[in-house]
Amino acid sequence: MITSVLALPARQPKPRFRGITIVIDNGLPTGYFRDAVASFCDHIDLVKFGWGTSLVTAGMADKIDCLRGLGIDFLFGGTLFEKHILQGRFDDFRELCREQGCRYVEVSNGTIDLGVEEKASYVAKLADEFVVLSEVGFKDAERSERQSPSRWIAAIRTDLHAGAQMVILEARETGTSGICRPDGQLRFGLIEDILDSGVPVDRLVFETPTKTLQTHFIRRVGPDVNLGNVHAADVVGLETLRLGLRSDTLLAFE
Template structure:
């Protein structure tokens, strides 16, 4: 089916993207559900994170990763599983296994186990030898203090160690890290990270529609958004393009600017 093209919409990057990345979280979708979503939305998905330790217990992981590869969607192993492996002295075995089964991306985080910044840097350097690394910053517990002070330096350290992008913690709940306990964006944290790294080097975990809309309004259609629920992929794309009331003003502004150019 040919998609319509009669509306004036803001410019949007296409795959393979370096900006405007949509990073989704898979909580255990089966192959049929994966195939169904990819049939309609593969062009809007860049990174598919297999969340937590679900990859360890999913007997259909191989076919799922093959589907993702066939649709040019990068499969990413979630950071929690690598953290647990690292804490048990099995990080090397985890990375070897991840490569064998078909992961192209690895998330390196330290939100679950006690890991120092030098230890995180070393793990990023090791993972970057074989994978594209996403480095997550922030704690998974609510009420994290001084994030705006500490996150920028950790982000820069992660990028220097070999991470391609940094990911700001938001969890599936959208109530930690980048957000307060009510789910509201913490602008001081966001602006501090962006000032340090540039917006194009950051994936903002933003699982809620209001959060996604905030980032689109603040940084435009090609902001990198993460932890998007599988069911919300097309919804997020409409937010980016101003096809929802939450961001329709973006469309009007971009369209007027184009007419005046």
């Protein structure tokens, strides 16, 4: 990196607890994955192996070894958790995470019929052994839009009380559900209600797979907002947004 005299927003060094970037691996080729995380490791805090890709990726051991060598933690997507719950195999899910050396796990109910309290019970069961990231919001856009802001906030608080370290706000890897409408537009009223709810913003992770979403949350919350579902190729671009080095945020922090 080139040294500069510019005054830029201060970023907490790794390991950091705010301003984290969670990269989603949706099945990247192993060589590409290695190159990307090695090149951008200063800006990557956590890698999520999306949905169930970890079960069909031949190079998973190599990917995990690469992350360990770089000091980057990883977790499996919440859909894999949900598949285990659907088949009554919670203990097998926990054992899988143990065997793979996971420090982090994701607990979600984005697809299956799993009530808020029951989901929180799984958070509590895992929180003694893992750092739990829970997820709130549904993957089905119509179902998600019917979930009122008050229910979102109640679910967030329930998961945090059960032991979740952070709560991820669903947007899918496409940015078309959860906190977004099917056309990709943000549900601004929902976001403002959550931000005004008193839930600590440092305990929230906003899924932002697009530059438009990333820009909104950086401008609204600040450069140290926690962002997830970031594509590997977008990591450096996101960091320039955080620092006001891209047109979209150039004037935001002056």
